[in-house]
Amino acid sequence: MASIKNIDNTTLYAEVIIPLALPLNYTWVVPQRFQETVQPGCRVEVNLGKNKRYAGVVKRVHHEPPDFVETKEVLNVLDAQPVVYEQQLRLWEWMARYYMCTEGEVMAAALPAHFKLSSETILVFNEEAGDDFTNLDTEEYLVAEALHIRRELRLPEVQQILDATHVYPVINRLIQKRICYVWEALKETYNPKKETYIALHPDYDSEAALERLLNEDKRLQRAEKQMQLLLAYLHFQRTEGEITKAELLKKAGATDAHLKGLIEKGILIAEKRTVDRIKGAAKQIEVNFELSSAQENALQEISDVFTSKNICLLHGVTSSGKTEIYIRLIERYLKAGRQILYMLPEIALTAQTIRRLEKHFGGHIGVYHSKFSQNERIEIWNKVKDGRVKVVLGARSALFLPFDDLGLIICDEEHDTSYKQMEPAPRYHARDTAIYMASLYEDCKVLLGSATPSLESYYNATAGKYGLVKLMQRYGDIAMPEIEMIDTRRYRSANDAENILTQPLREAIQAALNDQKQVILFQNRRGYTPYQRCSTCGWVPQCRHCDVSLTYHKFYNKLVCHYCGTSYPPVITCARCGNHDFIQKQFGTEKIEEALKEFFPDARTARMDIDSVKGKNAHHQLIQDFEQHKIDILVGTQMVVKGLDFENVSLVGILDADGILSFADFRVNERAYQLMEQVSGRAGRKHGKGKVLIQTSQMQHPVLLQVKQHDYTGLYENEISKREQFFYPPFSRIIKLTFKNKQKEVVRDAAQLFAGALSSKYGKYLTGPAEPIVNKVRNQYLMELLLKLPRSAKVLEQCKKDILYQVAVLHQEKRYKSVIVIPDVDGV
Numbered sequence: 001m002a003s004i005k006n007i008d009n010t011t012l013y014a015e016v017i018i019p020l021a022l023p024l025n026y027t028w029v030v031p032q033r034f035q036e037t038v039q040p041g042c043r044v045e046v047n048l049g050k051n052k053r054y055a056g057v058v059k060r061v062h063h064e065p066p067d068f069v070e071t072k073e074v075l076n077v078l079d080a081q082p083v084v085y086e087q088q089l090r091l092w093e094w095m096a097r098y099y100m101c102t103e104g105e106v107m108a109a110a111l112p113a114h115f116k117l118s119s120e121t122i123l124v125f126n127e128e129a130g131d132d133f134t135n136l137d138t139e140e141y142l143v144a145e146a147l148h149i150r151r152e153l154r155l156p157e158v159q160q161i162l163d164a165t166h167v168y169p170v171i172n173r174l175i176q177k178r179i180c181y182v183w184e185a186l187k188e189t190y191n192p193k194k195e196t197y198i199a200l201h202p203d204y205d206s207e208a209a210l211e212r213l214l215n216e217d218k219r220l221q222r223a224e225k226q227m228q229l230l231l232a233y234l235h236f237q238r239t240e241g242e243i244t245k246a247e248l249l250k251k252a253g254a255t256d257a258h259l260k261g262l263i264e265k266g267i268l269i270a271e272k273r274t275v276d277r278i279k280g281a282a283k284q285i286e287v288n289f290e291l292s293s294a295q296e297n298a299l300q301e302i303s304d305v306f307t308s309k310n311i312c313l314l315h316g317v318t319s320s321g322k323t324e325i326y327i328r329l330i331e332r333y334l335k336a337g338r339q340i341l342y343m344l345p346e347i348a349l350t351a352q353t354i355r356r357l358e359k360h361f362g363g364h365i366g367v368y369h370s371k372f373s374q375n376e377r378i379e380i381w382n383k384v385k386d387g388r389v390k391v392v393l394g395a396r397s398a399l400f401l402p403f404d405d406l407g408l409i410i411c412d413e414e415h416d417t418s419y420k421q422m423e424p425a426p427r428y429h430a431r432d433t434a435i436y437m438a439s440l441y442e443d444c445k446v447l448l449g450s451a452t453p454s455l456e457s458y459y460n461a462t463a464g465k466y467g468l469v470k471l472m473q474r475y476g477d478i479a480m481p482e483i484e485m486i487d488t489r490r491y492r493s494a495n496d497a498e499n500i501l502t503q504p505l506r507e508a509i510q511a512a513l514n515d516q517k518q519v520i521l522f523q524n525r526r527g528y529t530p531y532q533r534c535s536t537c538g539w540v541p542q543c544r545h546c547d548v549s550l551t552y553h554k555f556y557n558k559l560v561c562h563y564c565g566t567s568y569p570p571v572i573t574c575a576r577c578g579n580h581d582f583i584q585k586q587f588g589t590e591k592i593e594e595a596l597k598e599f600f601p602d603a604r605t606a607r608m609d610i611d612s613v614k615g616k617n618a619h620h621q622l623i624q625d626f627e628q629h630k631i632d633i634l635v636g637t638q639m640v641v642k643g644l645d646f647e648n649v650s651l652v653g654i655l656d657a658d659g660i661l662s663f664a665d666f667r668v669n670e671r672a673y674q675l676m677e678q679v680s681g682r683a684g685r686k687h688g689k690g691k692v693l694i695q696t697s698q699m700q701h702p703v704l705l706q707v708k709q710h711d712y713t714g715l716y717e718n719e720i721s722k723r724e725q726f727f728y729p730p731f732s733r734i735i736k737l738t739f740k741n742k743q744k745e746v747v748r749d750a751a752q753l754f755a756g757a758l759s760s761k762y763g764k765y766l767t768g769p770a771e772p773i774v775n776k777v778r779n780q781y782l783m784e785l786l787l788k789l790p791r792s793a794k795v796l797e798q799c800k801k802d803i804l805y806q807v808a809v810l811h812q813e814k815r816y817k818s819v820i821v822i823p824d825v826d827g828v
């Protein structure tokens with residue numbers, strides 16, 4: 001029977017999302033006095049349980065009495081204007097449903113901390129606020145004073161100070177007036193480096209005003225040194241965009257006093273700010289470079305695609321100048337008054353990239369990523385919301401910003417796995433979410449860009465779902481890097497250092513150093529995985545059912561597939577070359593550094609991996625040092641691959657291709673190709689041809705031959721047929737369920753039981769349960785269950801419902817109550 005909604009015209013209800021993992025949103029009654037002000041997207045203060053209070057966001061106001069819940073009244077309305085638009089509410093709803101989490105969890109990830117108030121919130125006095133409270137009303141004053149004395153207050157303490165019904169609105173105003181912060185917001189681990197930047201006073205933004213200043217202003221005619229400094233500033237600003245005080249003084253050969261003179265006259269301004277943050281008045285848009293004819297064609301093709309399709313994949317080889325094409329597109333949408341979201345993987349969001357965009361779009365841009373303080377985030381949030389910021393450059397979380405009129409989303413390096421959030425919920429893929437998000441705005445286009453597209457996107461493009469534009473030559477007719485392989489079997493040595501850096505690689509490094517060139521050595525990040533690998537030819541035994549490498553369990557002396565759980569006896573004879581030697585040595589980046597010291601004691605070397613760049617600014621600093629050639633040899637993991645444009649690198653060495661090619665992952669070949677092609681792309685970008693040397697024992701490995709030929713389509717064709725054969729994405733959609741518990745037996749039985757419950761309906765789609773390679777994390781044992789489902793939206797939807805239902809069933813049983821089940825949709 002179709003349910004007929006009860007309508008109660010006398011009572012107004014509000015469905016409110018609160019920042020908790022509640023399966024459903026709760027509903028509160030809106031009392032008469034708030035009925036005028038409450039609207040979707042506004043925050044309201046609500047009571048949950050006995051005395052927990054939260055600031056939640058209203059999703060819907062309506063007249064339908066909810067079925068079961070006893071409804072309490074909304075306590076306060078915190079915002080006169082919504083903090084998010086309708087589109088954000090719909091995006092949250094979609095994300096929660098698609099990625100199997102709650103709207104509360106999505107909201108918690110989306111909103112800056114300052115918007116999130118709850119009984120647990122701790123307020124901290126803002127030391128910068130001083131003690132001038134003259135512009136506060138009585139209630140604000142009472143709290144501010146208490147904060148000033150005590151430095152910190154919990155919400156219940158504020159409740160004691162004030163009439164309890166008023167607390168949240170007062171706090172909200174104090175946060176807006178910057179008297180206090182939400183403590184969560186201060187838990188920052190990263191302290192961005194502040195530098196003083198110089199900018200022209202907005203009074204002189206127009207050409208006419210500037211001309212008058214330079215030609216007619218008496219104050220300058222008498223101060224020649226200041227005039228020179230100003231001219232130098234204008235020169236750098238036009239050629240390089242942003243300039244710091246230190247750089248300017250150095251480049252102009254001027255002193256602090258001269259600069260001070262110009263600042264006192266109100267001609268220049270100095271502002272302290274985060275190094276990679278953009279500020280200043282909205283400058284003219286200045287896109288003053290020419291596209292090459294290949295780029296021009298690509299841009300035209302993209303525009304043509306957009307007349308009939310909303311999504312376009314730009315497959316442009318490394319250094320083809322994709323960014324320049326993006327800049328042209330951004331310019332176009334900016335001039336049409338639309339907003340633009342330009343997404344990059346977190347690590348690629350370097351000062352280098354930011355500078356490149358800043359140069360053209362100045363104050364129209366906002367940068368948004370996880371390293372920014374909550375204050376900075378809220379600033380951008382507000383500017384995006386009221387349209388002052390038109391272009392947002394950001395990592396995946398930037399898609400939560402409250403865009404009002406989004407016209408274009410660029411997803412650069414669309415293949416990058418860091419677009420997928422792993423932990424915590426929402427475990428979303430930012431590229432896919434962006435594609436859904438675009439559908440919420442009128443005529444919003446999505447451009448995916450990559451030198452090595454994900455198989456999924458390329459498949460969609462060849463199937464005609466997306467447009468496909470190719471840009472197959474590097475900008476400035478620079479040749480593609482030349483790739484050579486070094487057969488490690490020929491150089492095997494008893495000395496480890498000589499295995500790490502084989503003789504041909506050492507010679508090439510020496511040659512580069514002699515030429516004053518720089519070298520990048522790439523070693524894969526993933527640590528030691530116990531494989532059985534033929535030490536002669538690199539062969540790794542594979543699972544017959546899953547087409548993935550088997551891992552070796554020493555304890556049981558067995559090979560195990562960590563997808564389906566099938567175990568095999570250890571292999572004694574290599575199926576490929578017939579040898580019997582299965583030892584495998586893996587070396588970490590420290591070992592490589594030692595080898596370098598041994599062979600190149602005079603070279604300046606540095607290491608870039610997660611461990612070495614944890615500290616403040618370390619990553620930024622390393623890149624800068626390398627750019628300025630303070631480092632000759634950079635040893636790095638995946639981090640060196642991302643979006644960097646180093647001019648002087650002539651050699652890239654990939655130290656252990658065998659390791660890259662043997663991950664136990666159905667995407668191993670795709671990833672290996674992407675990785676090696678991207679690393680190679682760092683070589684010889686500007687001056688002359690770069691060289692890439694790959695150390696391997698598998699000279700004939702198809703992926704290596706494809707990398708050598710830069711043959712993406714070859715790779716694609718091989719892989720796509722295997723994906724079809726083994727029913728992997730893009731032919732299926734994967735939902736991975738991870739079970740966690742402190743007791744190994746409990747988690748194993750729970751996963752078995754769960755698989756059993758699903759098997760009648762989904763048997764043929766189930767793989768596992770099996771132990772993952774890392775089977776214990778923070779004292780919790782893990783089991784995984786994989787569902788490879790057909791792409792039909794209906795099946796998918798139903799299956800998600802069934803999974804959630806089975807989780808509830810599982811938790812009914814006492815033994816399994818504490819088993820955590822984590823669904824991950826479209827994991828990578």
Ligand code: ADP
Pocket residue numbers: 289290291292295316317318319320321322323324475645685
């Ligand atoms: P990709 O992102 O495709 O790897 P980039 O956009 O980084 O390539 O371009 C490679 C280099 O070529 C950059 O240094 C860029 O400034 C330069 N370049 C590309 N196109 C142009 C152009 N039209 N005019 C001037 N320089 C360009």
Ligand code: ZN
Pocket residue numbers: 534535536537538539574575576577578579
């Ligand atoms: Zn072999």
Ligand code: ZN
Pocket residue numbers: 543544545546547561562563564565566
């Ligand atoms: Zn298997």
